[in-house]
Amino acid sequence: xxxxxxxxxxxxxxxxxxxxxxxxxxxxxxxxxxxxxxxxxxxxxxxxxxxxxxxxxxxxxxxxxxxxxxxxxxxxxxxxxxxxxxxxxxxxxxx
Amino acid sequence: xxxxxxxxxxxxxxxxxxxxxxxxxxxxxxxxxxxxxxxxxxxxxxxxxxxxxxxxxxxxxxxxxxxxxxxxxxxxxxxxxxxxxxxxxxxxxxxxxxxxxxxxxxxxxxxxxxxxxxxxxxxxxxxxx
Amino acid sequence: xxxxxxxxxxxxxxxxxxxxxxxxxxxxxxxxxxxxxxxxxxxxxxxxxxxxxxxxxxxxxxxxxxxxxxxxxxxxxxxxxxxxxxxxxxxxxxxxxxxxxxxxxxxxxxxxxxxxxxxxxxxxxxxxxxxxxxxxxxxxxxxxxxxxxxxxxxxxxxxxxxxxxxxxxxxxxxxxxxxxxxxxxxxxxxxxxxxxxxxxxxxxxxxxxxxxxxxxxxxxxxxxxxxxxxxxxxxxxxxxxxxxxxxxxxxxxxxxxxxxxxxxxxxxxxxxxxxxxxxxxxxxxxxxxxxxxxxxxxxxxxxxxxxxxxxxxxxxxxxxxxxxxxxxxxxxxxxxxxxxxxxxxxxxxxxxxxxxxxxxxxxxxxxxxxxxxxxxxxxxxxxxxxxxxxxxxxxxxxxxxxxxxxxxxxxxxxxxxxxxxxxxxxxxxxxxxxxxxxxxxxxxxxxxxxxxxxxxxxxxxxxxxxxxxxxxxxxxxxxxxxxxxxxxxxxxxxxxxxxxxxxxxxxxxxxxxxxxxxxxxxxxxxxxxxxxxxxxxxxxxxxxxxxxxxxxxxxxxxxxxxxxxxxxxxxxxxxxxxxxxxxxxxxxxxxxxxxxxxxxxxxxxxxxxxxxxxxxxxxxxxxxxxxxxxxxxxxxxxxxxxxxxxxxxxxxxxxxxxxxxx
Numbered sequence: 001x002x003x004x005x006x007x008x009x010x011x012x013x014x015x016x017x018x019x020x021x022x023x024x025x026x027x028x029x030x031x032x033x034x035x036x037x038x039x040x041x042x043x044x045x046x047x048x049x050x051x052x053x054x055x056x057x058x059x060x061x062x063x064x065x066x067x068x069x070x071x072x073x074x075x076x077x078x079x080x081x082x083x084x085x086x087x088x089x090x091x092x093x094x095x
Numbered sequence: 096x097x098x099x100x101x102x103x104x105x106x107x108x109x110x111x112x113x114x115x116x117x118x119x120x121x122x123x124x125x126x127x128x129x130x131x132x133x134x135x136x137x138x139x140x141x142x143x144x145x146x147x148x149x150x151x152x153x154x155x156x157x158x159x160x161x162x163x164x165x166x167x168x169x170x171x172x173x174x175x176x177x178x179x180x181x182x183x184x185x186x187x188x189x190x191x192x193x194x195x196x197x198x199x200x201x202x203x204x205x206x207x208x209x210x211x212x213x214x215x216x217x218x219x220x221x222x223x224x
Numbered sequence: 225x226x227x228x229x230x231x232x233x234x235x236x237x238x239x240x241x242x243x244x245x246x247x248x249x250x251x252x253x254x255x256x257x258x259x260x261x262x263x264x265x266x267x268x269x270x271x272x273x274x275x276x277x278x279x280x281x282x283x284x285x286x287x288x289x290x291x292x293x294x295x296x297x298x299x300x301x302x303x304x305x306x307x308x309x310x311x312x313x314x315x316x317x318x319x320x321x322x323x324x325x326x327x328x329x330x331x332x333x334x335x336x337x338x339x340x341x342x343x344x345x346x347x348x349x350x351x352x353x354x355x356x357x358x359x360x361x362x363x364x365x366x367x368x369x370x371x372x373x374x375x376x377x378x379x380x381x382x383x384x385x386x387x388x389x390x391x392x393x394x395x396x397x398x399x400x401x402x403x404x405x406x407x408x409x410x411x412x413x414x415x416x417x418x419x420x421x422x423x424x425x426x427x428x429x430x431x432x433x434x435x436x437x438x439x440x441x442x443x444x445x446x447x448x449x450x451x452x453x454x455x456x457x458x459x460x461x462x463x464x465x466x467x468x469x470x471x472x473x474x475x476x477x478x479x480x481x482x483x484x485x486x487x488x489x490x491x492x493x494x495x496x497x498x499x500x501x502x503x504x505x506x507x508x509x510x511x512x513x514x515x516x517x518x519x520x521x522x523x524x525x526x527x528x529x530x531x532x533x534x535x536x537x538x539x540x541x542x543x544x545x546x547x548x549x550x551x552x553x554x555x556x557x558x559x560x561x562x563x564x565x566x567x568x569x570x571x572x573x574x575x576x577x578x579x580x581x582x583x584x585x586x587x588x589x590x591x592x593x594x595x596x597x598x599x600x601x602x603x604x605x606x607x608x609x610x611x612x613x614x615x616x617x618x619x620x621x622x623x624x625x626x627x628x629x630x631x632x633x634x635x636x637x638x639x640x641x642x643x644x645x646x647x648x649x650x651x652x653x654x655x656x657x658x659x660x661x662x663x664x665x666x667x668x669x670x671x672x673x674x675x676x677x678x679x680x681x682x683x684x685x686x687x688x689x690x691x692x693x694x695x696x697x698x699x700x701x702x703x704x705x706x707x708x709x710x711x712x713x714x715x716x717x718x719x720x721x722x723x724x725x726x727x728x729x730x731x732x733x734x735x736x737x738x739x740x741x742x743x744x745x746x747x748x749x750x751x752x753x754x755x756x757x758x759x760x761x762x763x764x765x766x767x768x769x770x771x772x773x774x775x776x777x778x779x780x781x782x783x784x785x786x787x788x789x790x791x792x793x794x795x796x797x798x799x800x801x802x803x804x805x806x807x808x809x810x811x812x813x814x815x816x817x818x819x820x821x822x823x824x825x826x827x828x829x830x831x832x833x834x835x836x837x838x839x840x841x842x843x844x845x846x847x848x849x850x851x852x853x854x855x856x857x858x859x860x861x862x863x864x865x866x867x868x869x870x871x872x873x874x875x876x877x878x879x880x881x882x883x884x885x886x
Binding site: 106107110111117118121128129132136157158159160185187 | 384385456457563566571574575578579582586593594597603604605606607608611614615618619747749799807808809810827829830832838840
């Protein structure tokens with residue numbers, strides 16, 4: 001029974017300490033704000049995703065063309081559009 | 096939001112329609128399911144039903160010859176019906192177990208479809224008394 | 225000790241409630257330290273749940289029958305291994321396992337996300353906390369594994385069909401799958417709650433979803449194998465509600481894994497993806513509910529229990545809350561791009577999604593049909609095998625075909641001319657196979673021939689994809705064939721791992737079609753010396769043998785099998801009689817033919833007092849491909865799961881770059 005008590009007490013103490021740890025470590029926080037992207041950052045994120053998406057699409061089209069999945073005419077019809085889109089996305093994301 | 100008529104919506108609409116059509120086709124051909132009844136609810140059902148209940152009485156006879164005879168009673172009542180069954184008998188089958196078996200009621204005797212006897216397998220075992 | 229167990233669970237419950245409440249408050253008001261404290265509470269809850277787990281395991285190992293749970297699920301003669309696995313043999317233990325696994329997942333997801341995606345998890349913690357609190361609540365107030373009683377001399381024993389090595393792996397794997405689906409759910413809800421419009425949550429949960437889905441798949445196949453070799457009726461899947469319970473979330477998760485790729489590549493289907501995550505999670509909770517509540521007639525339903533209503537309430541709450549949340553965030557989820565053509569990779573993914581969801585929902589309809597019909601007509605009615613088989617054929621076969629079509633169609637749009645070229649070889653292969661099969665007499669089952677033709681088509685596509693990819697990679701120069709192949713797979717693990725999984729599904733389809741559409745069944749009463757013939761095999765019954773082994777008596781029928789005069793060996797189907805459990809269990813004997821992949825499946829259906837046996841024999845062609853499919857499935861999943869350092873770095877840069885700059 002006493003073993004159980006010791007383990008139980010230990011468990012309770014460890015739990016409380018763990019939960020309180022962030023406040024024990026910094027009783028007074030210089031900056032207690034949670035890192036959350038604001039609207040501008042969200043837009044940046046969306047642009048970065050858009051850029052990667054456009055680049056991936058271009059890469060995939062090249063690869064599919066090489067493997068023969070995309071015919072020459074389909075490739076010619078699409079590659080221009082995708083290149084433009086990727087260039088635009090790159091400008092947006094880095095600009 | 097570009098264009099109102101997105102092909103995606105067309106696909107979804109057509110597919111949902113197709114799925115519903117398949118579904119309706121099935122239910123119209125095969126009808127609803129098999130009624131699942133306890134012995135006390137059997138009266139008046141001439142077609143195939145699935146009988147659910149507790150095995151009562153000492154099972155007798157040979158499931159691989161003339162047939163195994165036993166009683167099935169309601170879960171919480173004593174109404175019971177005699178059953179004759181042929182085919183594989185599950186491991187768990189014995190008096191007091193809950194079973195499900197398909198068949199038809201004929202002249203007061205529930206004639207089971209061969210091979211449809213299934214026991215419910217409880218995870219809890221009551222200790223032997 | 226049982227008091228400590230209860231105390232540990234109460235501690236877990238309090239910690240989880242704190243994690244939910246404080247976490248939600250912190251996320252709402254943007255308090256960093258409080259959010260960290262909530263995360264720590266989640267970690268502490270994992271620790272205290274682990275203590276409860278250890279206590280229950282110790283009690284089981286020590287045969288401490290003063291624990292009601294131990295007394296009800298084990299006995300003194302039960303071997304130690306099964307005594308420990310009895311942990312998840314009953315309801316309370318299973319719930320504890322659920323909670324333990326959920327806490328484990330939460331801790332792992334939160335800790336890895338701390339590194340990779342700190343800013344998304346503030347809302348994820350309370351969502352995980354709420355789900356875990358529910359299970360902790362059940363364990364504390366409704367179904368405690370630490371209930372005690374005056375210790376009886378011996379326990380009631382474990383269900384004999386659970387006394388099986390599969391018991392050690394099948395339930396934990398299924399739980400890893402079921403519970404794992406909580407992670408993508410929590411991240412999806414977290415992203416919505418935080419009004420995030422980017423795809424951070426998808427990137428963070430990609431691997432978790434894949435892992436949970438793989439566990440669920442493997443768990444089910446193991447369950448099927450268990451049923452096949454142990455339960456002994458000659459099948460592996462019976463469309464039982466409890467089996468369907470695991471299949472439904474798996475189908476939903478499969479749909480999600482596909483459609484999420486469209487969101488990543490094209491930024492479309494955002495609402496649909498969130499809905500699929502919710503569906504998969506709700507189905508996994510519903511699955512647990514089905515298994516545990518006994519609300520629906522099932523062969524392995526467990527005794528009617530008090531947790532049913534709680535589960536139902538929780539499912540309703542989760543469904544309503546998540547749908548309301550999705551609805552309130554609809555403007556954020558608007559897609560910027562749209563489907564360009566009905567003939568494109570995206571479109572085939574969409575068809576595949578609709579079929580998968582349709583299949584999952586028709587199965588759900590079948591499962592709850594008894595409840596619905598009782599509510600409407602006052603009389604419960606059940607649907608059985610023909611219903612499920614019908615929908616498996618009408619949705620599963622097109623799915624199989626799509627698995628071959630999808631990889632051949634280019635993204636965005638494909639001209640019919642190009643399609644004609646890429647489809648040429650697979651179609652030719654499929655048609656040749658179809659004709660050959662018909663010539664070989666496989667026409668006895670139309671569905672079987674269709675399934676095989678489609679399977680050949682898909683396999684041809686997969687081979688072609690690998691071959692063309694490798695050739696194209698090699699053409700870039702600098703590598704040999706082997707190098708080109710490995711670099712092809714390594715550079716796009718999800719895609720090529722996915723193709724391997726497709727190959728596994730094809731093997732599964734071939735095995736299922738072969739063993740169900742083309743099986744032979746014979747049943748005869750044999751006296752010693754009698755023989756029977758099944759699909760070219762002659763079986764001679766040589767009499768019974770009986771022996772005593774630990775907690776049971778084993779009766780075996782000696783059966784000699786011959787084929788064309790050649791002696792293939794002695795097989796010993798029989799029955800075991802368990803004493804403590806007062807139960808009989810069928811012990812089947814199976815002759816595997818590794819060359820043809822078929823099995824000769826022998827069941828001593830009835831042991832008669834006059835020394836004769838009712839022998840049931842099934843010849844199941846190709847059934848072993850199902851188990852082979854399991855191995856291939858694991859291999860494909862591992863390829864897809866294997867971390868790709870380059871990809872990780874790219875994603876980390878994408879997200880870190882933006883957050884740091886600000």
